[in-house]
Amino acid sequence: MTKIPFFDLHRQFQALRTEILADLAQVCESQTFILGPKVAELEERIAALTEAKFGIGTSSGTDAQLLILMTLGIGPGDAVITTPFTFFATASTVVRLGAKPLFVDIDPATLNLSVPKLEEFLKTECVAGESGVRTRDGLNVRALVPVHLFGLCSDLAGLRQLCDQWKLSLIEDAAQALGALFPDGDRPVKAGSVGAAGFFSFYPTKNLGAFGDAGLVVTSDPDLAKKLQIMRNHGMDPKYYHEVVGGNFRMDALQAAVLLRKLEHLETWSKRRWSIAQRYHSALQGLGIGLPVEPYHKSCGWRGHIYHQFVIRTSRRDQLRAALNEQGIGTEIYYPLPLHQQRCFQNLGYQIGDFPVAEQTAKECLALPIFPELTDDEQASVILRIREFFER
Numbered sequence: 001m002t003k004i005p006f007f008d009l010h011r012q013f014q015a016l017r018t019e020i021l022a023d024l025a026q027v028c029e030s031q032t033f034i035l036g037p038k039v040a041e042l043e044e045r046i047a048a049l050t051e052a053k054f055g056i057g058t059s060s061g062t063d064a065q066l067l068i069l070m071t072l073g074i075g076p077g078d079a080v081i082t083t084p085f086t087f088f089a090t091a092s093t094v095v096r097l098g099a100k101p102l103f104v105d106i107d108p109a110t111l112n113l114s115v116p117k118l119e120e121f122l123k124t125e126c127v128a129g130e131s132g133v134r135t136r137d138g139l140n141v142r143a144l145v146p147v148h149l150f151g152l153c154s155d156l157a158g159l160r161q162l163c164d165q166w167k168l169s170l171i172e173d174a175a176q177a178l179g180a181l182f183p184d185g186d187r188p189v190k191a192g193s194v195g196a197a198g199f200f201s202f203y204p205t206k207n208l209g210a211f212g213d214a215g216l217v218v219t220s221d222p223d224l225a226k227k228l229q230i231m232r233n234h235g236m237d238p239k240y241y242h243e244v245v246g247g248n249f250r251m252d253a254l255q256a257a258v259l260l261r262k263l264e265h266l267e268t269w270s271k272r273r274w275s276i277a278q279r280y281h282s283a284l285q286g287l288g289i290g291l292p293v294e295p296y297h298k299s300c301g302w303r304g305h306i307y308h309q310f311v312i313r314t315s316r317r318d319q320l321r322a323a324l325n326e327q328g329i330g331t332e333i334y335y336p337l338p339l340h341q342q343r344c345f346q347n348l349g350y351q352i353g354d355f356p357v358a359e360q361t362a363k364e365c366l367a368l369p370i371f372p373e374l375t376d377d378e379q380a381s382v383i384l385r386i387r388e389f390f391e392r
């Protein structure tokens with residue numbers, strides 16, 4: 001039985017081996033390992049790609065979010081609204097600063113934070129006063145962090161309108177959505193560029209993955225960009241003088257070199273992900289399983305969903321996963337337990353049943369192999385086994 005991996009980084013490395021090793025050697029020759037010209041070049045390139053004015057390279061996506069929240073001065077007594085159906089870091093960064101994450105349920109089709117539910121939450125649970133929005137128990141609601149899950153942008157127009165109305169900072173968790181488009185009026189906009197700041201993760205399995213941890217913040221606000229740069233480096237400005245307590249959130253040059261080389265291929269890889277997704281879509285119709293939606297395809301083309309993951313939903317998820325596993329086919333569950341149910345967040349006071357869509361989705365979701373180097377034959381086998389499972 002030939003195994004079909006859920007993800008295979010070796011294939012990508014083998015294809016780019018010579019160039020990447022030469023790039024790494026160049027950094028070693030320079031002996032400039034922290035920030036420096038490679039990081040600056042990457043910051044410029046990602047800012048240009050996302051149509052933001054500034055890029056600030058960081059040590060991870062998690063640190064990128066922590067850096068933004070710290071720079072905005074979010075801390076004890078504050079709250080940040082986000083989705084319970086995301087990777088842990090989206091909410092843990094809030095908790096680490098002594099603030100409280102406030103969850104709002106997701107949309108059942110897009111799996112992103114629901115705009116109507118957010119509006120209802122703000123109207124029923126929050127009060128707008130002179131010093132901003134407060135929860136009924138007196139927390140200052142400072143920001144909204146929507147997540148562009150699996151490579152599909154949240155409804156940024158609806159969210160931005162609510163953020164403007166309620167005076168919340170919009171911070172985009174675009175960790176999974178580098179290069180994705182959202183149709184804003186008649187002009188598509190890039191993931192990460194709509195809010196006060198947005199951030200990306202270059203975790204190795206992301207669409208653009210480093211050889212370790214790395215992340216990046218984008219913003220078009222020059223004051224915020226300056227503060228983020230200072231905060232990223234221990235709040236130091238000038239050298240060895242600290243007006244604020246920052247952190248070490250710096251990106252290293254070896255990661256930037258890898259990312260710059262891989263960036264040349266991002267468009268080709270994203271298109272390949274799109275075509276794999278299209279094949280899954282047509283081959284898995286009619287089986288009674290939930291498939292990803294592509295609400296922005298008409299105006300944004302393939303960039304309307306960059307398919308970091310292809311996630312299906314079925315009430316027979318665990319049996320399907322076991323059947324695929326028996327055939328040597330790798331799958332993954334993003335995410336098996338919504339954040340409000342995580343043990344470490346029990347003190348936040350949420351109950352099972354608070355976010356029914358997130359809870360149901362966590363029981364039904366299954367991510368299928370969708371990396372660019374997946375071969376047509378491998379995908380055909382995945383499709384065949386899924387069809388067999390449902391048709392027998």
Ligand SMILES: Cc1ncc(COP(=O)(O)O)c(C=O)c1O
Nearest residue numbers: 060061062087089175201202203
């Ligand atoms: C939605 C989301 N937010 C935040 C992160 C954190 O990024 P990192 O793993 O680079 O710290 C990730 C990636 O793992 C993610 O998928």
